[in-house]
Amino acid sequence: MRSYAIGDIHGHIDLLLHAHDLIAADRRATGDHDAPVIHLGDYVDRGPDCRGVVQFLMDGTARGEKWLTLKGNHDRMFTRFLRDPKEPEPGLRADLSWLHPRIGGAETLASYGVKNAMDRPLAPVHAEATEAVPQSHLDFLQDRPAWHRRGEVVFVHAGIRPGIAMEAQQETDLVWIRAGFLDDPRDHGFLVLHGHTALDRATHYGNRVNIDSSAAYGGPLTAVVIEGRDVWHLTDNGRVPLQP
Structure with missing residues (x-):
């Protein structure tokens, strides 16, 4: 059973x-x-x-491309801000906000024409954003599933809470988790294919594969192909095995 997967994109349409x-x-x-x-x-x-990234994914989905788009923590923060900019995000540190420079929400709003969001009062920024961001984009991101299982692989943004059935997993864990998942070496009964934690390159840990190769920070965007539990990194020169 073959599947393809693409890691964290963060606004890099190219x-x-x-x-x-x-x-x-x-x-x-x-x-x-x-x-x-x-x-x-x-x-x-x-x-x-x-x-542009959101529109590309929406257009492909509407055309009937064989694509599945899962929800990430940044996608959830974006839609939450548009709904209520003061609503806490359970996975985010209390001293940060979506518009904090470390998170990057201002760059998202700038792509919709809302400029200098970090440097202006919150209320007018939010009002301008609600006018600028199409409801169809918000609906698309809000409706994304948080995980998908295909054959011997579970695809998810951040990871899973080990020892809990997938149907009982909490969305906040699926889009935010690090501690308790990244440091757990046990086999989960399936291979977990995830992103969220930026690395220099895609890495296979035996029980999981992280394909967030830091596109958000100037790194490449990783695409892989999976057959059973075997994984290959796709390059301009073809497949390269990704092994533990």
Whole structure:
């Protein structure tokens, strides 16, 4: 059972288009045009064209592309801010906000035409944002599932709470978790394919594979192909095995 997956995008439409080109090349090489492409979340924040990324994913979905787009913590923060900018985000440190420079919400709003969001009072920024951001974009991001299982692999943005059935997992864990998951070496009964925690390169840990290769910080965007529990990194020169 073959699947493709793409890591954390963070507003980099150029990297996303290249990732899809790599997948298209692998499809041609294998003759398989039915395997789904699973995007692991974090479509917005920090990067230059968050609006373009969301629109690209929406357009592909509307065309009937075999894509699945999962929810990331940054996607949830974006929609939560538009709903109520003072509503706490359970996974975010209390001393931070979506518009804090470390989080990157201002870059998302700038892509929708709301400029200098960090430097202005919250109320007018929010009012301008509610006018500028299409409701269809918010609906699309809000409606994203938080995880997906296909064959021997669970796809999720951040990870899982070990020892809890997938159907009982809490969304906040699925989009935010690090401690208790990243440091757990046990097999979960399936391979977990995730992003969220930025690394220099995609890394296989045996029980999980992290494909967040720091696109948000100037790194590449990783695309992989999975067959059973075997994983290959897709490159301009073809497949490269990704092994523990």
